[in-house]
Amino acid sequence: MEQNSTKERLDGRVTATNGEQNGTSRRLTDEEFDRYSRQMIVPEMGKEAQLRLINSKVLFIGAGGLGCPAAQYVAGAGVGTIGIIDSDVVEPSNLHRQVGHATSRIGMKKVDSLITHLRDLNPLPTYVPYTFPLSPENAADIISQYDLILDCTDNPATRYLISDVCVLLCKPLVSAASIQKSGQLIVLNCPPTPQGKLDKKYPPCYRCCFRKPPPANTQLSCGEAGIMGPVVGLMGVAQAGEAVKILASGLHLPSSTPETPEDDPHNLIQPTLLIYSYDLNAAPGPFTFRALKMAPRKKNCFACGENSPQTLTLEGIRSGNPNYVQFCGIQTAKTTLPIEERMTALAYHVVKQTGILPNHILLDTREKEHFSFGSIDGAVNFPFGKLLMKAATIKRDGGDAEEILPVKSAEDPIFVVCRRGLDSQEAVEKLRELGLDHGGKRKIVDIIGGMKAWKEEVDPSFPFI
Amino acid sequence: MAPEPDTMPISVDFLGGLETLFSNNPHHTISLPLLNPSDSSPANVGFLISHLVKNHLKHPRTEFFVHSDGHLTPGILVLINDADWELEGEEECKLQAGDKVVFVSTMHGG
Numbered sequence: 001m002e003q004n005s006t007k008e009r010l011d012g013r014v015t016a017t018n019g020e021q022n023g024t025s026r027r028l029t030d031e032e033f034d035r036y037s038r039q040m041i042v043p044e045m046g047k048e049a050q051l052r053l054i055n056s057k058v059l060f061i062g063a064g065g066l067g068c069p070a071a072q073y074v075a076g077a078g079v080g081t082i083g084i085i086d087s088d089v090v091e092p093s094n095l096h097r098q099v100g101h102a103t104s105r106i107g108m109k110k111v112d113s114l115i116t117h118l119r120d121l122n123p124l125p126t127y128v129p130y131t132f133p134l135s136p137e138n139a140a141d142i143i144s145q146y147d148l149i150l151d152c153t154d155n156p157a158t159r160y161l162i163s164d165v166c167v168l169l170c171k172p173l174v175s176a177a178s179i180q181k182s183g184q185l186i187v188l189n190c191p192p193t194p195q196g197k198l199d200k201k202y203p204p205c206y207r208c209c210f211r212k213p214p215p216a217n218t219q220l221s222c223g224e225a226g227i228m229g230p231v232v233g234l235m236g237v238a239q240a241g242e243a244v245k246i247l248a249s250g251l252h253l254p255s256s257t258p259e260t261p262e263d264d265p266h267n268l269i270q271p272t273l274l275i276y277s278y279d280l281n282a283a284p285g286p287f288t289f290r291a292l293k294m295a296p297r298k299k300n301c302f303a304c305g306e307n308s309p310q311t312l313t314l315e316g317i318r319s320g321n322p323n324y325v326q327f328c329g330i331q332t333a334k335t336t337l338p339i340e341e342r343m344t345a346l347a348y349h350v351v352k353q354t355g356i357l358p359n360h361i362l363l364d365t366r367e368k369e370h371f372s373f374g375s376i377d378g379a380v381n382f383p384f385g386k387l388l389m390k391a392a393t394i395k396r397d398g399g400d401a402e403e404i405l406p407v408k409s410a411e412d413p414i415f416v417v418c419r420r421g422l423d424s425q426e427a428v429e430k431l432r433e434l435g436l437d438h439g440g441k442r443k444i445v446d447i448i449g450g451m452k453a454w455k456e457e458v459d460p461s462f463p464f465i
Numbered sequence: 466m467a468p469e470p471d472t473m474p475i476s477v478d479f480l481g482g483l484e485t486l487f488s489n490n491p492h493h494t495i496s497l498p499l500l501n502p503s504d505s506s507p508a509n510v511g512f513l514i515s516h517l518v519k520n521h522l523k524h525p526r527t528e529f530f531v532h533s534d535g536h537l538t539p540g541i542l543v544l545i546n547d548a549d550w551e552l553e554g555e556e557e558c559k560l561q562a563g564d565k566v567v568f569v570s571t572m573h574g575g
Contacts, residue, residue, distance in 0.1 A: 177571075182572060214573075275481055286492075287480070
């Protein structure tokens with residue numbers, strides 16, 4: 001049943017858009033035939049599906065942990081035009097997960113590095129490099145040239161921008177994200193549906209599913225929180241899987257909209273949000289993969305809902321409305337501590353070397369994984385989360401605040417260092433709130449800029465992560 | 466374990482990294498009081514959230530789950546019996562014994 005309805009829809013499309021003209025009835029070249037034979041003989045693929053892939057254009061936004069694995073499989077499958085946009089350069093810390101780059105290409109623009117890799121894999125597609133960031137000014141011009149968009153970015157502001165432009169230009173979007181040990185994947189706006197259309201059920205956009213971004217102070221980046229290579233890799237490969245499926249079966253075409261949710265064998269109207277959770281201490285279990293059924297397009301959606309043509313336009317986006325950066329918030333550095341409670345990393349080093357500094361406690365509030373790579377001589381690891389939890393317990397239940405310190409000395413001054421100098425300031429405040437400063441008699445001092453500053457000002461060989 | 470009187474079992478899942486706030490455990494079956502003691506109203510999702518914060522949130526970084534006003538942090542998706550909570554009245558949605566509530570934090574890395 002399902003197969004028939006898909007087939008009818010596709011045959012209808014081929015006739016309607018003239019298969020001769022867009023090449024869905026041409027012969028495959030010998031090279032194409034050899035290269036794509038193993039996937040073409042898979043049931044439901046065949047020559048037409050392969051030609052649909054060859055005639056398609058896919059845009060990868062981001063050439064990192066998601067974009068690399070995703071682009072490999074999409075290029076391998078023979079999609080005819082592959083655009084890639086990213087302004088970053090390849091760094092050694094990318095290579096454990098960004099498998100389209102190479103040690104020999106460190107320092108090269110990621111887009112050029114990835115295209116080098118993809119050309120070697122499959123020289124037949126046309127590769128289009130964009131070595132600058134996607135912006136509200138250029139997004140529509142670039143996205144308009146493609147049939148399907150893959151969101152492989154790493155920040156919420158760009159994610160909302162991509163989805164909004166995809167809604168306005170009627171482009172389907174395959175969106176994935178990953179952090180630490182978790183990943184998520186969802187197909188949005190597929191089949192693409194004009195903005196504001198709500199006469200029946202239609203697929204959601206990114207804003208329908210994720211109305212508001214998390215506050216800036218809870219947004220973690222892979223650089224800060226870490227990321228397991230296979231986790232993000234799996235999400236990227238899954239994106240490629242969805243992309244190939246959509247293009248091969250023509251689901252990216254507006255005419256493929258199912259009449260009712262019951263006619264929707266591909267879960268397009270109510271797509272699945274796939275969540276992958278990876279546990280370093282456990283075998284795969286019932287929570288490794290979860291599939292959550294999302295709601296269809298929402299009436300009140302800012303981007304695609306009933307009144308959206310008044311709230312969101314391409315012109316507006318180009319001229320800075322909405323303001324994506326403001327919408328997603330910017331994390332600002334705190335400098336609430338008075339200067340007498342702060343000391344630069346260099347000053348700390350000098351007073352310690354010259355013997356001016358009396359006996360003191362040096363607390364390093366980084367996570368134990370960070371601490372394990374190296375620390376300042378004499379530093380004691382006291383992870384920030386542990387500190388906060390112990391402080392909260394004392395506040396709630398009372399008790400001797402001195403007990404929470406990992407080293408005992410009621411008189412010695414306390415210095416606090418963290419990774420980049422934010423947590424340490426909060427830690428100084430917490431310790432003072434607990435009365436550990438003895439009403440000002442004992443000094444509690446923040447080391448400005450954390451271990452990053454230590455590397456820059458004191459010890460260039462320090463292994464900073 | 467016999468269920469406590471005047472409570473109902475609710476299945477609660479935390480995904481997308483939220484499990485780290487709840488003893489690193491993605492699945493909890495909790496005994497939720499039938500009535501919210503503060504105003505004796507039937508338990509709804511808002512009450513479930515405050516109950517979770519009070520009794521199950523074992524991590525100091527509470528801002529990853531709730532705002533200081535007690536409302537859920539934006540960017541967390543809530544599904545009640547597999548349906549988006551926006552369609553069920555969000556925090557006002559009344560809960561019944563055996564309901565399944567899933568909290569998913571949105572990820573942005575890549």
